[in-house]
Amino acid sequence: MSGLRLLNPGPVTLTPRVRAALAGPDLCHREPEFFDMQDRIRQRLLAVYATDAATWAPVLISGSGTSAVEAMIASLPGRHDKLLVIENGVYGERMTRMAAVHDIEHVAWHLAWGEAIDARQLAEMIRLHAPTHVAVVHHETTTGRLNDIAAIAAVCESHDISLLVDAVSSFGAESIAFTQAVAAVAATANKCLHGAPGAAFVIVRHDALASATTRALYLDLAGYAVKQAERGTPFTPGIPAFYALDAALAEHAEAGGWCARRSHYRDLADRVGDGLAGRGMAEIVPREAASCVLRSYRLPPGVSYARLHDHLKQAGFVIYAGQGALAEAIFRVSTMGDLSAADMAELLAAFDEIIAP
DSSP states (O other): OOSOEEOSSSSOOOOHHHHHHTTOOOOOTTSHHHHHHHHHHHHHHHHHTTOOTTTEEEEEEESOHHHHHHHHHHHSSOTTOOEEEEESSHHHHHHHHHHHHTTOOEEEEEOOTTOOOOHHHHHHHHHHHOOSEEEEESEETTTTEEOOHHHHHHHHHHTTOEEEEEOTTTTTTSOOOOOTTEEEEEEESSSTTOOOTTEEEEEEEHHHHHTOOOOOSTTOHHHHHHHHHTTOOSSOOOHHHHHHHHHHHHHHHHTTHHHHHHHHHHHHHHHHHHHHHTTTOOBSSOGGGBOSSEEEEEOOTTOOHHHHHHHHHHTTEEOEEOOGGGTTTEEEEEOOSSOOHHHHHHHHHHHHHHHOO
16 A cells, blocks of 8 residues: 555654655765765764764664664673663663673663653662663653653763663654763664664764673674774665665754754644544543653544554554553554644544544
């Protein structure tokens, strides 16, 4: 089926400009033309949040957002360090599994999915377990909860602890403060930046890289950083995804950067949320605590997710299921990608067709 508008949390509906960039010319990854593009992408990534190249290194990886998060987790805690992972959704729990796979000493602080992270409780967990690093998901798409990174970073800074941030579904559309406590931020091309799947990255402090540990071959963050700083690459990159990211970053800047993108997402998400509320479908996370990127809703009475999904797909939209215990109770709608207010009006009209008495 062609012409589907993707309301899942990535990959996103691409703009014509980004889609066209995917068909760029064949290019050898050992030639100056590729390194020119790689340098340009790295510079543009730093520019998204005006981060200083003297302090931060942008490291590109060919893979999904998970590859960037795993490279961060596998590389930055040292051999004798200890990681505290905050879990309030699927992706926090995934970081705990990464720590276990790479034999990193760790403690998981497990909260209910969607529960807010209390700064005082975090300080107590730090006092009890004495970690050197804390890992957290910024936007936990399990529920749409936007965790308060600034408050978490403040606690970490007061205890001289490094913070590792999974910003896979927030980078480019939510506020991210690159404060002293933040050691690294992992993200991807194919969410808020509106690139294509296959390119991911970590924005990491130079001093954190200087003490990085090698636990993996392909996901060795310091190895990528050294090669890319020298206009090189350790492995064959996904060149079409890089073409698309280059174009997407140009569009992102031209459209007004992350603040403009957040405003656009919020407008679309509020239109959907208000419309669904009027049709009896409540938001799971209070709006003031939810991201602009994705929100979760109760399924309409008497309508299964499968039925709702298939009906909306026939109408030209792809929504997203809940996960785990939420699978039978909720659905999720993301407003990332090349979407408009007219698309949201059409979506709500499609809901009317399935919930009509």
